[in-house]
Amino acid sequence: MTEPMMPPAHPFDDDKLKEECGIFGVIGTQDAANFVALGLHALQHRGQEAGGIVSHDAELGFQSARRFGYVRDNFTSQKVMETLPGPLAIGHVRYSTSGNKGQTAIRDVQPFFGEFAMGGAAIAHNGNITNANALRRELIERGSIFQSSSDSECIIHLMARSLQRNIPERMEDALRRVEGAFSIVAMTRTKLIGVRDPLGVRPLVLGRVGDGWALSSETCALDIIGAEFVREIEPGEMVVITDKGVESHFPFRRVAPRFCIFEHVYFSRPDSILGGRSVYETRENIGRELAKESPVEADLVCPVPDSGTPAAIGFSLQSGIPYAMGIIRNQYMGRTFIEPTEQIRNMGVRLKLNVNRALIKGKRVILVDDSVVRGTTSRKIKEMILDAGAAEVHFRIASPPTAWPCFYGVDTPQREKLLAATMSEDEMREHLGVDSLKFISLDGLYRAVGEAEGRNKSCPQYCDACFSGEYPVKPSDMLEKGFEMKAAE
Ligand code: SF4
Numbered sequence: 001m002t003e004p005m006m007p008p009a010h011p012f013d014d015d016k017l018k019e020e021c022g023i024f025g026v027i028g029t030q031d032a033a034n035f036v037a038l039g040l041h042a043l044q045h046r047g048q049e050a051g052g053i054v055s056h057d058a059e060l061g062f063q064s065a066r067r068f069g070y071v072r073d074n075f076t077s078q079k080v081m082e083t084l085p086g087p088l089a090i091g092h093v094r095y096s097t098s099g100n101k102g103q104t105a106i107r108d109v110q111p112f113f114g115e116f117a118m119g120g121a122a123i124a125h126n127g128n129i130t131n132a133n134a135l136r137r138e139l140i141e142r143g144s145i146f147q148s149s150s151d152s153e154c155i156i157h158l159m160a161r162s163l164q165r166n167i168p169e170r171m172e173d174a175l176r177r178v179e180g181a182f183s184i185v186a187m188t189r190t191k192l193i194g195v196r197d198p199l200g201v202r203p204l205v206l207g208r209v210g211d212g213w214a215l216s217s218e219t220c221a222l223d224i225i226g227a228e229f230v231r232e233i234e235p236g237e238m239v240v241i242t243d244k245g246v247e248s249h250f251p252f253r254r255v256a257p258r259f260c261i262f263e264h265v266y267f268s269r270p271d272s273i274l275g276g277r278s279v280y281e282t283r284e285n286i287g288r289e290l291a292k293e294s295p296v297e298a299d300l301v302c303p304v305p306d307s308g309t310p311a312a313i314g315f316s317l318q319s320g321i322p323y324a325m326g327i328i329r330n331q332y333m334g335r336t337f338i339e340p341t342e343q344i345r346n347m348g349v350r351l352k353l354n355v356n357r358a359l360i361k362g363k364r365v366i367l368v369d370d371s372v373v374r375g376t377t378s379r380k381i382k383e384m385i386l387d388a389g390a391a392e393v394h395f396r397i398a399s400p401p402t403a404w405p406c407f408y409g410v411d412t413p414q415r416e417k418l419l420a421a422t423m424s425e426d427e428m429r430e431h432l433g434v435d436s437l438k439f440i441s442l443d444g445l446y447r448a449v450g451e452a453e454g455r456n457k458s459c460p461q462y463c464d465a466c467f468s469g470e471y472p473v474k475p476s477d478m479l480e481k482g483f484e485m486k487a488a489e
Contacts, residue, residue, distance in 0.1 A: 015373050015374050015376045015377035015378070016266070016307075016370075016371070016373060017266070017371065017373060017402070017410050017411065017412055018095050018410065018411035020046060020126055020202065020409035020410055020411075021046055021047045021092060021093060021095065021124075021125070021126040021409065022040060022044070022045075022047055022093040022126065022218070023090070023091070023092050023124040023126045023183065023185040024036050024040050024043060024214070024215065025089065025090035025124070025185035025186075025187060025192050025214065025215040025216075026088070026089055026090075026212060026213070026215075026225075027087065027088045027187075027191075027192035027212050027213050027241050027242075027243075028087055028088075028209075028210070028211055028243060029087060029211075029212040030087065031081070031085065031087075032055060032086060032087050032088055032089035032212070033053050033055040033075075033081060033084035033085070033089040033091075034081055035089070035209065035214065036053050036055075036089045036091040037053065037071060037076065037091070038221075038225050039214065039222075039224065039225055040053070040071045040075070040092070041071040041072055042218075042220050042221035042224040042269075043093055043217055043221050044070060044071055045267075046093060046095070046217060046267065047092075047094040047095035048070060048093070049068065049069075049094050049095050050066065050067060050068045050069065050093070050094045050109040051067060051069075051070075051071050051075065051092065051093045051094065051109070052064065052065065052066035052092050052094075052111055052124075053065055053075060053084055053089055053091040054084075054089065054090055054111045054122035055084040055086045055088065055089035056086045056089070056187060056189050057085040057086030060085060060086070061120075061189075062113065063083055063085065063086070064113060064122070065084060066109040067109070068106070071093065087212070088187055088189075088192060089187070090111055090122055090123075090187045091111065091124065092109075092110035092124035092125075092185075094108075094109060094110060095411065105148070107147055107148045107149075108148045108149055110124045110125065110150070110152060111123055111124040111186075112147075112148070112150070112152060112153055112155075112156050113156075114156040114160060116170070118165070118166060118167060119167070119188055119189050120188070121167045121186060121187065122186065122187050123152070123155060123156065123171075123184055123185070123186040124184065124185045125152035125155065125182055125183075125184050126182070126183045126204075126217055127180060127181035127182040127183055127197065127201060127202045127408060127409040128151060128180050128181055128407060128409040128410075129151040129152070129154060129155075129180045129182065130179045130180035130181075130407050130408070130473055130474070130476055130477055131178070131179040131476040131477060132151035132180075132477060133476075133477040133480065134477070134480075135154045135177065136154055139154065139157045139158070139161075142161070144157040144160070144161075154178070155178065155182075155184075158173070158178070159173070159174045167186075167188045167191070168193055168238065171184075172238065172251040175195060175197075175251075175252070179474070179476060180197070180201075180409075180473055181197055181199070181202050181260075181408035181473070182195065182196070182197045182202070183196050183197070183202040183203060183217065184196075184204075185215045190243075191240050191242050192213065192215060192240075192242075193238065193240050193241070194215040194237075194238070194239045194241070195233075195237070195239075196233045196234065196235055196237055197236070198235055198236035198252040198253065198257075199235055199255060199257055199258040199463065199473065200235025200257040200259050201258060201259060201260050201408050201409070201472075202217070202260060202408070202409055203217055203259070203263060203268065203274060205217075205218065205222065205229060205230075205232050205233065206229075206230045206231055206233055206246070207219075207222035207227035207230055208227060208230050209222075209225055209226065209227035209228075214227045215233070215241075218268055218269060218272040218274075219272045219273045220268075220272045229273065234250075235259070236250050236251075236252045236253075236254060237249070237250055238250070238251055257461075258460065260408065260410075260463050261445065261446075261449065261462035261463060261467075262410070263279075264277075264279060264282045264283070264286075265370055265371065265398055265399045265445070266307055266370045266399070267410070270283060270309075270310055275449075277449070277450060282449055283311050283314065284310045284311065284313055284314035284317070285447075285448035285449075286310075286311045286314060286398045286399075286440060286445065287310065287311035287313060287314020287315035287317075287318065287368060287398065288314040288315070288318040288448070289314075289445070289448045290311065290314075290315055290368070290396050290398060290438070290444070291314070291315045291318035291319040291396075292444075293438070293444050294436075294438035295319060296366060296396075297364065298321055298363075298364040298365060298366045299321070299322070299363040299364045299365070300321065300323075300359070300363050300364070301315050301316040301321050301324070301366045301368060302324055302325065302327055302359075302360075302365055302367055303325070303327070303368050303369075304369040304370075304381060305325070305327055305328070305329040305353070306329060307369075307370040308368045308369045308370050308398065311368050311396075311398035312368035315366065315368050321366065324356075324359050326355065326359050326360050326367075326385070327353050327354070327384075328353070328354050328355075329352060329353055330354070349377055349381060349384070350380075350384070353384070354384075355384045355385055355387070355388040356388075357388040357389070360385060360388040360389060361388060362389055362391055363390055364391050364394070365385055365390045365393055366394045366395075366396055367381065367382075367385065367393060367394065368396050368398060369381075369395065370397070370398045370399060371398070371399045372395075372397055372401070372402065372428070372432075373402055373412070373413065373418060373419070374413060374417055375419040375428065375432055379431075382395075382433055392435045393434045393435055394434065394435050394436045394438075395429075395434050395436070395438070396438055397438070397439040398440055399439065399467065400439050400440060400441060400442045400445060400464075401425065401428075401439050402420055402467065403421045403466070403469065404418070404421070404465055404466050404467070404468070404469045404471075405418070405466065405478075405483075406465065406466045407465075407477075407478055408463065408473070410466075419431070425439065442454075442455050442464060442467055442468060443455050445464075445467075449462070468486075469485070469486030471485065
C-alpha cells in the first residue's frame with residue numbers, strides 16, 4: 001500500500017540545522033483547538049512539514065486532524081476546526097528528525113494516540129529518543145505493532161505495557177526507559193500533561209490563559225493566544241493539569257541540567273524568553289562578544305537575514321561600524337517552487353536572498369551569520385557580495401564551529417558533511433574564499449548567554465555537543481550504527 005508522502009519542506013538547501021518540532025497544549029478554554037492552532041502557527045519555525053491536533057470533547061470523545069504543510073493552510077478553516085471541539089487539545093508541528101528523515105508520511109505526523117484500559121491518551125513529543133532502535137526491537141519482539149517510523153511512538157507502546165494504574169504513572173514508567181531528549185505535551189480525557197527530560201534539553205513553558213492553562217515549546221506562542229507566561233517546566237519535571245490546577249512532581253533521577261545552547265543562537269524565536277532571558281538580547285550579546293573577540297576594520301556590518309540580524313546589530317553596536325541591510329530576504333518563498341525545475345534549482349540562494357548592490361559597492365563588508373554547517377550557502381553569499389562590487393568580505397559567525405551532529409531532535413548532516421569536522425578555521429576561510437572568517441568561542445557564547453565565567457569545563461552548564469563533541473546522553477542508536485564519539489581528553 002502506498003500512502004501520501006510529503007516532499008521535503010526545504011527544496012533549496014539553505015544549509016541550516018533544521019529545527020526539531022513545536023508542541024502546544026491547552027486545557028480549560030472553549031474550543032481549545034483554536035488556541036492550539038494559533039500556538040502552532042507561532043511555533044511554525046520549529047517545523048514546517050506537517051502538523052496535527054487532537055482534541056477531547058465530553059460528547060464526541062477524542063478527535064484528531066493531521067495534515068501536511070503549514071498550520072495557516074490547514075487549521076484555519078471552520079470546516080476543519082469544527083471537527084476538533086472541546087476544552088482540551090494538544091498539537092504538534094513537525095520537521096522529521098527521525099524515521100523517514102526529510103520525507104514525512106501522514107502516519108508519522110503527531111500527536112500519536114493510544115487507547116488504554118483506563119482511557120485514551122495522545123502525546124506530542126519534541127526531541128529525539130537516542131535508544132529508540134533498541135526499544136523498538138524489544139517492543140516488536142514482545143508483540144507491539146508499530147504504526148509509524150517515528151521514535152516517539154515507542155512511548156505509546158511502553159505505556160501500553162506498563163502495569164501502573166493511571167496514565168501519568170504509565171507515562172513516567174515509559175519515560176524512565178527512554179534515553180535522549182524529550183519535552184512532551186500529552187492529554188487524557190481530563191488532564192493536560194507536560195514533561196521535560198532530566199537534562200531539560202528542549203524547552204517547555206507553562207502559561208495561564210483565562211481560567212485555563214497552556215503548555216508550549218516557547219513563550220512566543222503564549223503571546224499569540226494572550227496567555228500569561230507563568231514559568232518554565234523544570235528539567236525532569238512532570239506537570240499534570242486538571243480543572244483543579246497544576247500538580248507538579250519530579251519522577252526521574254535528578255541530574256545537572258543541560259539545556260540546548262543552540263536554542264539561544266538559532267532555533268528559538270527572538271521574541272521568546274529562555275531561562276529568564278530574552279532570546280533577542282542574548283543574540284545581540286553574542287554579536288557584542290564576537291566584536292570583542294574578533295574585531296576587523298570595515299565599512300559595514302550586514303546580517304545574513306533573518307537569523308543573523310540581532311547578532312549583527314550587537315556587533316555593530318560594540319564595534320561602532322554602521323549596521324546595514326546589505327542582503328534582503330524574500331519573505332514569500334513558501335512552497336512556490338516545491339518541485340523546482342533544474343533551472344530554478346540552480347538559482348539556489350538567489351531565490352531567497354538578494355544583495356543590496358547600491359549599499360555594498362566598494363565597501364569592506366562584515367557578514368554576520370548564525371552558523372556554518374556545510375558552507376554551501378556561505379560560499380554563494382560571498383560570491384553574491386563580491387559580484388555586487390564589495391572590496392572585502394569578512395565572515396563573523398555567532399556560534400562556534402559546528403563539528404558534531406546533534407542527536408537530540410535536530411536534523412544535522414552526517415559528521416563528514418560538516419565543514420568544521422574536516423577543516424581548520426583557516427582552511428574553512430580559504431574554502432569559502434573570504435578575507436577573514438571568525439567564529440565566536442565556546443566561552444564567548446557562554447558569556448553571551450549569561451555565564452560570566454564562560455563554560456565550566458568539568459560540568460558544562462548547557463548541551464553544546466555539536467560544538468564540543470561532548471554528548472550529555474550517549475547516542476546509543478548511532479553508536480550501534482558505527483558513529484565514533486570524540487576520544488576523552
Ligand atoms: S547537540 Fe547542539 S543542537 Fe543538539 S541539543 Fe546539543 S547544543 Fe542543541
